[in-house]
Amino acid sequence: MTVTRAVAIGCGHYLPARVVENAEFEARIDTSDEWIRSRSGIERRHFAAEGERTSDLAIAAARMALEDAGLAGADIDALIVATATPDHTFPSTASKVQAALGMGEGFAFDIQAVCAGFVFAVANANALIASGQARRVMVIGAETFSRILDWNDRATCVLFGDGAGALILEGQSGDGGPQDRGVLSTVLRSDGRYHDLLYVDGGVSSTQTAGLLRMEGREVFKHAVEKLAVAGEEALSAAGLSVDDVAWVVPHQANLRIIKATAQRIGIAMEKVVVTVQDHGNTSAASIPLALSVASQRGSFRKGDLILMEAIGGGLTWGACALRW
Missing domain, CATH: 3.40.47.10 (Thiolase/Chalcone synthase)
Known part of the structure; x- marks a missing residue:
């Protein structure tokens, strides 16, 4: 097909x-x-x-x-x-x-x-x-x-x-199979009950100001590891693939401890994880494409490599994508 x-x-x-x-x-x-x-x-x-x-x-x-x-x-x-x-x-x-x-x-x-x-x-x-x-x-x-x-x-x-x-x-x-190049699957999730764990205390219809970032770091950490691991596994399953097929993980670059804990939970060696958080910090929505581009420039990816991307943010919102390079 x-x-x-x-x-x-x-x-x-x-x-x-x-x-x-x-x-x-x-x-x-x-x-x-x-x-x-x-x-x-x-x-x-x-x-x-x-x-x-x-x-x-x-x-x-x-x-x-x-x-x-x-x-x-x-x-x-x-x-x-x-x-x-x-x-x-x-x-x-x-x-x-x-x-x-x-x-x-x-x-x-x-x-x-x-x-x-x-x-x-x-x-x-x-x-x-x-x-x-x-x-x-x-x-x-x-x-x-x-x-x-x-x-x-x-x-x-x-x-x-x-x-x-x-x-x-x-x-x-x-061909419609898991060996195709391109986006093979995406998983999107959100749960507004966790709004107060990570938010900005301003806005057009609330304070008429931009506001400042507020975060309950420990609670976000707990949610991040579980939700990122599950979303990643769901994306692989939806594509008809397993963790053994993954060449690279490009995670949201929020915190090195979250990156390591998530990799361990889903059974991915850190040698397969692109890490740029040490040099860029958490750049929110920019962190995955920034890390993706840096790794690509380094020559890390080869044609046909399966890349797993995963991220979590305020909302809470989270998701994953399986992409064959």
Whole structure:
């Protein structure tokens, strides 16, 4: 049976120029490089410059992805930006990226599932391609979380960074089996009962301010390991595959302890896990495509490799995707 698969044909990423080492926080709050590393694995992160917006990061990552794919902006039919830190309440950040890339036609929109946003966006892109609504879809995760951090809260302000990653998916014919290249399965989940575990205390209709990030770290940790492991297993099962088929796991880069605990639970060796959290911190919706692009640039992936992506974020929202490179 011939089916249309959403195949990855290009990726890119962008990090702001400013690098913030853990030591920089020591003069501001009661913390230390050792404390941050031991609890998160993070050593440094990037912060956007004054006046540098989420759309700027997204555009830079998108241009790198276009170059990687040998395409121009006009070759893209649809563009999805996953972000929790948009430039404006409206219009969408995606519309600004669309204009900057020279996409004269097609359509663009934002999606908001916080740290799980990229997985949600890939699922939407896959559906658009499978239904024939679009042939090529660019999916971007981009964040400027430094703009919503409480610099007096040492438990959260040291964890996050800014960045963007982009992935271009193209409709190509497949046999309908697990050996096809492209998106093989996606699993999306959410549970609003856990809203207060990870949220921003502002908003248009509540406080008319952007607000600041609030998190119950221990509770999020407990949910993360269980939900990520289950979602990953469900994505593999839906694709007719098992953990033994996985070449690489590209997880949400939130916390090294979560990454290790999840890998152990699903039976994946850390040698197969892409880890960039030490250099980028938690870049929310940008973390998976950023890690994906970095690993691709390093030459880690080979054609036909099965990649498992998984993420969890505020909402709570979580999900996974099985993609054959």
